[in-house]
Amino acid sequence: MNITVIGAGVIGISWSALFLANGHTVTVYDVADDAPQRVRDGIAQCEPTLRSLGYDTTDMTARLTFCDDLDEAVREADVVQENGPERRDFKRRLWAQVEKAAKPTALLLSSSSGMTATSQSALMTDPGRMLIGHPFNPPHMIPLVEVVPGENTAPSAVDEAMRFYAALGKTPIRLRREIPGFAANRLQAALFKESVALVRAGMVTVEELDEIVVNSIGLRWATAGPFQSFHLGGGPSGFRGYLDHFATGVQLLWLHAATRPVVLTTRLKNRLVRQIDDSFGARPIQELEAERDAKQLAVRAALAPHPRSGDGDGDR
Amino acid sequence: MNITVIGAGVIGISWSALFLANGHTVTVYDVADDAPQRVRDGIAQCEPTLRSLGYDTTDMTARLTFCDDLDEAVREADVVQENGPERRDFKRRLWAQVEKAAKPTALLLSSSSGMTATSQSALMTDPGRMLIGHPFNPPHMIPLVEVVPGENTAPSAVDEAMRFYAALGKTPIRLRREIPGFAANRLQAALFKESVALVRAGMVTVEELDEIVVNSIGLRWATAGPFQSFHLGGGPSGFRGYLDHFATGVQLLWLHAATRPVVLTTRLKNRLVRQIDDSFGARPIQELEAERDAKQLAVRAALAPHPRSGDGDGDR
Numbered sequence: 354m355n356i357t358v359i360g361a362g363v364i365g366i367s368w369s370a371l372f373l374a375n376g377h378t379v380t381v382y383d384v385a386d387d388a389p390q391r392v393r394d395g396i397a398q399c400e401p402t403l404r405s406l407g408y409d410t411t412d413m414t415a416r417l418t419f420c421d422d423l424d425e426a427v428r429e430a431d432v433v434q435e436n437g438p439e440r441r442d443f444k445r446r447l448w449a450q451v452e453k454a455a456k457p458t459a460l461l462l463s464s465s466s467g468m469t470a471t472s473q474s475a476l477m478t479d480p481g482r483m484l485i486g487h488p489f490n491p492p493h494m495i496p497l498v499e500v501v502p503g504e505n506t507a508p509s510a511v512d513e514a515m516r517f518y519a520a521l522g523k524t525p526i527r528l529r530r531e532i533p534g535f536a537a538n539r540l541q542a543a544l545f546k547e548s549v550a551l552v553r554a555g556m557v558t559v560e561e562l563d564e565i566v567v568n569s570i571g572l573r574w575a576t577a578g579p580f581q582s583f584h585l586g587g588g589p590s591g592f593r594g595y596l597d598h599f600a601t602g603v604q605l606l607w608l609h610a611a612t613r614p615v616v617l618t619t620r621l622k623n624r625l626v627r628q629i630d631d632s633f634g635a636r637p638i639q640e641l642e643a644e645r646d647a648k649q650l651a652v653r654a655a656l657a658p659h660p661r662s663g664d665g666d667g668d669r
Numbered sequence: 670m671n672i673t674v675i676g677a678g679v680i681g682i683s684w685s686a687l688f689l690a691n692g693h694t695v696t697v698y699d700v701a702d703d704a705p706q707r708v709r710d711g712i713a714q715c716e717p718t719l720r721s722l723g724y725d726t727t728d729m730t731a732r733l734t735f736c737d738d739l740d741e742a743v744r745e746a747d748v749v750q751e752n753g754p755e756r757r758d759f760k761r762r763l764w765a766q767v768e769k770a771a772k773p774t775a776l777l778l779s780s781s782s783g784m785t786a787t788s789q790s791a792l793m794t795d796p797g798r799m800l801i802g803h804p805f806n807p808p809h810m811i812p813l814v815e816v817v818p819g820e821n822t823a824p825s826a827v828d829e830a831m832r833f834y835a836a837l838g839k840t841p842i843r844l845r846r847e848i849p850g851f852a853a854n855r856l857q858a859a860l861f862k863e864s865v866a867l868v869r870a871g872m873v874t875v876e877e878l879d880e881i882v883v884n885s886i887g888l889r890w891a892t893a894g895p896f897q898s899f900h901l902g903g904g905p906s907g908f909r910g911y912l913d914h915f916a917t918g919v920q921l922l923w924l925h926a927a928t929r930p931v932v933l934t935t936r937l938k939n940r941l942v943r944q945i946d947d948s949f950g951a952r953p954i955q956e957l958e959a960e961r962d963a964k965q966l967a968v969r970a971a972l973a974p975h976p977r978s979g980d981g982d983g984d985r
Contacts, residue, residue: 563894574887576964578879655971
């Protein structure tokens with residue numbers, strides 16, 4: 354498949370690496386002069402992880418090209434994965450131009466977490482093949498892709514997007530409505546709000562908060578989501594039993610949290626940053642990243658006893 | 670060490686198994702006639718997991734006794750771990766009685782998630798050695814213990830509790846203030862609220878919500894907490910860079926969520942239970958539990974390359 358990646362930031366580079374590892378041909382469009390070098394360096398950084406995930410990465414950059422003319426970049430594309438700046442006017446003009454230059458059969462996907470397909474496609478003549486394919490960072494490592502159609506996206510395009518991401522080894526989930534932040538970022542933001550509230554209240558430091566999460570709900574949710582977890586926490590009567598025992602207490606915690614709005618003031622931000630520096634500042638970010646990647650790989654391997662192997666060319 | 674476990678419910682049984690696996694002598698106090706049988710059955714269920722975690726479980730129930738007289742049950746205890754009903758009057762009377770019967774050096778710990786040590790110890794003459802040691806279910810599997818002193822707990826008792834849980838192989842985190850729900854349950858409740866809101870809005874089913882969590886933030890938080898994750902998501906300038914890029918967007922998501930209070934009405938609860946039945950009802954709860962336990966064990970093993978072994982008698 355010919356895939357055009359628009360925007361060579363962190364997300365675009367990670368997508369490019371994953372597409373190449375799956376045997377696809379990738380054209381990267383980015384107007385920055387240093388884009389080709391950044392992309393090549395970034396893909397080289399992703400490569401060991403992709404190999405550990407079971408992909409054949411031999412010579413994968415032989416199928417990588419660069420193009421700084423948008424029309425030309427998308428002309429042969431079967432799939433476009435857009436990762437440009439989160440500015441409404443930029444995205445609207447971009448899709449209107451892509452639509453004119455690309456094949457009518459091309460699937461048009463945006464990695465945006467902040468702007469809906471309905472909004473992004475406002476200047477298109479036919480927005481039927483444009484929708485959101487929002488990954489979780491980094492896309493070549495974290496399985497989830499949120500597939501979110503706009504009001505005018507054709508159901509067939511949604512199906513195609515689901516198949517496209519599944520064939521890459523991803524876990525695509527189709528959302529039934531457009532809501533700001535979609536689902537995963539909203540869930541993450543909800544936990545982050547309470548995290549900030551607990552640190553602000555002086556109950557724990559940022560480092561202690563992280564320890565709490567990793568050693569309880571992180572381990573729990575890596576293996577079963579919140580609904581199944583509570584279904585199993587309710588005794589023989591399952592989720593109904595959970596609600597019978599705990600709904601009142603949970604409701605009280607929700608009410609209590611609602612009385613304490615969290616505002617990221619300059620002062621609060623500075624306090625959080627100071628604690629982050631105290632806790633993690635002594636170690637270079639790249640070292641922490643390498644440790645995180647190794648751990649995430651280990652968890653993925655532990656939960657998937659039969660990793661992908663030798664199917665790098667399987668869905669060309 | 671002599672440990673008395675008060676209350677032989679799910680939590681008390683799991684604690685008993687962990688204490689025994691660590692080589693301690695355990696006395697279980699529970700007035701129910703069937704308690705001894707339930708405890709023995711429950712410990713037998715925990716045993717394979719404890720073995721997988723590296724504990725020597727040979728003949729561990731030889732050090733298990735039962736006692737239905739509270740004074741006698743706590744008389745020789747070095748540590749009391751309480752797991753009784755979450756009723757204020759019950760706990761207050763219990764601790765007043767335990768205080769009279771136990772050695773003055775006994776460490777008095779409550780597994781409660783809902784009642785503070787300050788409240789529970791209100792009828793004690795000397796509440797200095799009473800505090801919260803709140804596990805995450807099941808205690809023999811999930812590493813976290815929240816150690817929460819009351820207003821009158823002696824610092825030395827807190828230190829002892831931290832050492833006691835660490836020696837068991839747990840990850841104790843000392844909270845600096847008493848807040849309803851402590852930390853982990855508040856964080857869990859925050860994510861659960863947004864989960865229910867997304868299902869209520871028809872954006873996803875409970876099963877899809879679980880898939881989203883397991884395949885994104887669960888994997889992320891099993892390996893690094895929210896603060897470190899965002900520190901690594903902020904580029905070269907770390908958490909400061911994250912705030913510069915995303916604080917406004919996160920604040921908008923918080924505001925948006927605050928406009929949609931979630932109330933667990935009967936109608937909403939029924940709707941959630943129906944979806945849970947549709948998604949998980951076909952499989953027996955015990956089968957789902959076994960799958961979860963196997964996965965949690967696999968994740969713990971993946972993240973701890975050097976599991977405990979042969980130290981079952983190490984801290985008697």
